[in-house]
Amino acid sequence: MDSIIPETAHLFPLSRVSTDEQVAKSGHERQQKGLKQLSKRFGLPLAPVMQLDGVSGFKGDHIKDKTPLGLFIRAVSEGLVAEGSILVADDHSRLSRMEPTESSHLLTGILIKGVGVYFANDDTLILKGEKNIQLALMMALWKFSEAHEASKQKQRFTYSHARGMAQKFIDNDGSAFVSGKPLAIKSMGTHPWWIDTSDGTVRAHKLYFAVAREITDKLLAGWGSYRVVGWLNENHPPPTSNMTKARATKRDLKRWGQSMITRWVSGGRDALTGTRRLTFKDTGEEFVLDGYYPVVATLAEVRRIQEQKDARKGSQSNKHSSMLTGINILKCGYCGFAMTSFMHRGKLRCKCNGGAVSASSCKSWGFNLSRLEDICCRLLVNHVWNGDAERMDAEIPVINGLRNELDIVKARIVEAETAIVDGSLAISILGPALERLKDKQQGFEAELKELNAQSGAARLAVDDWERWEEVSPKILDLNEHDLRAEVKELMRVSLAEIRCYRGVKERQQRIEIKMRDGTSYQVWNYANKVVLSDNALDGAIDFQAKAYHLFHWTELDYVLEIKDKDIDWDSIVSDY
Ligand SMILES: [Zn+2]
Numbered sequence: 001m002d003s004i005i006p007e008t009a010h011l012f013p014l015s016r017v018s019t020d021e022q023v024a025k026s027g028h029e030r031q032q033k034g035l036k037q038l039s040k041r042f043g044l045p046l047a048p049v050m051q052l053d054g055v056s057g058f059k060g061d062h063i064k065d066k067t068p069l070g071l072f073i074r075a076v077s078e079g080l081v082a083e084g085s086i087l088v089a090d091d092h093s094r095l096s097r098m099e100p101t102e103s104s105h106l107l108t109g110i111l112i113k114g115v116g117v118y119f120a121n122d123d124t125l126i127l128k129g130e131k132n133i134q135l136a137l138m139m140a141l142w143k144f145s146e147a148h149e150a151s152k153q154k155q156r157f158t159y160s161h162a163r164g165m166a167q168k169f170i171d172n173d174g175s176a177f178v179s180g181k182p183l184a185i186k187s188m189g190t191h192p193w194w195i196d197t198s199d200g201t202v203r204a205h206k207l208y209f210a211v212a213r214e215i216t217d218k219l220l221a222g223w224g225s226y227r228v229v230g231w232l233n234e235n236h237p238p239p240t241s242n243m244t245k246a247r248a249t250k251r252d253l254k255r256w257g258q259s260m261i262t263r264w265v266s267g268g269r270d271a272l273t274g275t276r277r278l279t280f281k282d283t284g285e286e287f288v289l290d291g292y293y294p295v296v297a298t299l300a301e302v303r304r305i306q307e308q309k310d311a312r313k314g315s316q317s318n319k320h321s322s323m324l325t326g327i328n329i330l331k332c333g334y335c336g337f338a339m340t341s342f343m344h345r346g347k348l349r350c351k352c353n354g355g356a357v358s359a360s361s362c363k364s365w366g367f368n369l370s371r372l373e374d375i376c377c378r379l380l381v382n383h384v385w386n387g388d389a390e391r392m393d394a395e396i397p398v399i400n401g402l403r404n405e406l407d408i409v410k411a412r413i414v415e416a417e418t419a420i421v422d423g424s425l426a427i428s429i430l431g432p433a434l435e436r437l438k439d440k441q442q443g444f445e446a447e448l449k450e451l452n453a454q455s456g457a458a459r460l461a462v463d464d465w466e467r468w469e470e471v472s473p474k475i476l477d478l479n480e481h482d483l484r485a486e487v488k489e490l491m492r493v494s495l496a497e498i499r500c501y502r503g504v505k506e507r508q509q510r511i512e513i514k515m516r517d518g519t520s521y522q523v524w525n526y527a528n529k530v531v532l533s534d535n536a537l538d539g540a541i542d543f544q545a546k547a548y549h550l551f552h553w554t555e556l557d558y559v560l561e562i563k564d565k566d567i568d569w570d571s572i573v574s575d576y
Pocket residue numbers: 332333334335336337352353354355360362
């Protein structure tokens with residue numbers, strides 16, 4: 001662990017915005033100004049900025065485990081950040097808008113570990129042992145209270161409006177309806193995707209309401225969720241209606257989500273049967289609005305689907321399910337055939353199928369697949385995805401080049417057509433040239449369309465990747481069939497290829513894991529130890545945060561060693 005965390009003190013800048021994109025960009029720029037001078041002034045090297053986008057500091061989402069700040073705080077609390085380091089924030093509200101007690105707990109938790117906190121707006125450095133610490137702490141408590149109060153006021157306003165609307169609906173007050181349809185109560189969570197609220201009332205969506213009913217019918221007819229999703233992907237574009245911006249960008253926009261169908265009745269029960277529940281966190285009140293939505297399914301139908309699902313689960317329990325095989329990812333490094341999974345003495349294993357069916361020159365060989373699943377999940381959950389920005393950038397010059405040529409061709413076509421209309425040139429001369437120009441135009445347009453579609457596809461994959469943030473260590477449990485089935489789909493879109501080789505000795509493997517974003521990892525797998533090379537890591541905070549989290553994602557039952565560059569395979573072989 002020591003080798004991973006920088007041993008010297010650093011300046012750790014924090015930049016958090018909770019509003020939309022445009023504001024976010026300028027907000028970040030503003031917050032990151034003057035960092036270089038600050039670094040000089042404190043004589044500390046600058047760590048990469050911890051950037052939090054669209055994360056509220058009100059309920060503590062910004063210090064959850066997966067956020068850069070959350071990871072940093074955890075590293076601080078475990079004494080992994082060098083004393084004398086300083087966390088830099090624009091003002092107190094960037095660090096927290098939580099309850100004053102929680103905010104000050106957060107602050108003192110950092111200070112007590114010998115790490116300072118600097119607020120740029122009033123040029124305050126709070127550091128254990130400094131003379132003015134009492135005053136600075138009192139000021140901080142006051143500022144935290146202010147920030148919390150402002151957020152609370154905003155919430156109060158939203159709540160009081162929603163509460164009034166909900167009560168009117170329950171009282172059947174005419175002002176809560178327009179021509180018999182309930183008025184949509186917005187800013188309190190989202191409506192289901194089969195509901196249309198575009199005119200301000202709650203109505204069935206003209207396309208998706210029927211789709212929701214069809215999904216219910218198929219599940220009632222005994223279809224599995226996988227089959228339903230396959231059918232949906234072939235027949236309907238996935239809905240994006242009624243999703244918050246954050247969720248819409250997180251969602252896979254090209255395909256229907258597996259988890260939505262797997263949890264069709266458990267997650268959607270209320271909305272399916274027409275009920276909307278509004279919970280007000282300030283008072284703990286809950287409003288149950290029966291008949292708020294048009295009914296997709298009756299309660300009896302919902303129960304029947306759940307019963308069928310439970311029955312299937314029982315019959316499945318002794319089958320094994322692998323998350324890495326059957327998706328054309330896991331390959332034998334020698335013959336290129338797929339590795340297939342099987343259970344052996346209660347353990348999930350895989351073997352080279354080329355060898356197993358004597359289709360390749362391999363002797364059948366294999367290893368413990370659960371270990372590889374563990375490693376892959378650990379990596380994927382914590383992978384800092386090489387975003388679409390770079391990949392889009394690579395395409396942009398090509399797209400712009402094509403657009404220029406297209407413009408030139410179009411201009412020539414206009415010139416030629418004008419000349420023909422003017423009668424200044426005979427159509428017999430210009431005609432063939434005009435045809436060629438038009439062919440060219442079509443060619444450029446087709447190429448542009450394809451390129452644009454490709455960049456679209458790149459973006460969609462990025463949306464998928466974000467979903468790794470929600471994956472919990474529970475999926476490593478072989479009995480979690482449903483969860484594992486969902487994550488398998490995520491594996492398919494996230495991993496490009498895994499190639500496996502045998503080590504020199506028994507029970508050793510060399511594994512190369514390639515992600516869809518082009519980064520790769522190298523793994524040496526031993527009976528009780530894994531050496532992982534993460535050459536995708538650069539920049540102190542990413543490396544630190546990610547490496548830290550690799551250890552903590554779930555309890556390790558093997559020794560994990562992380563290297564920040566390519567593994568020298570030969571030197572490692574001789575080590576063990
Ligand atoms: Zn093989």
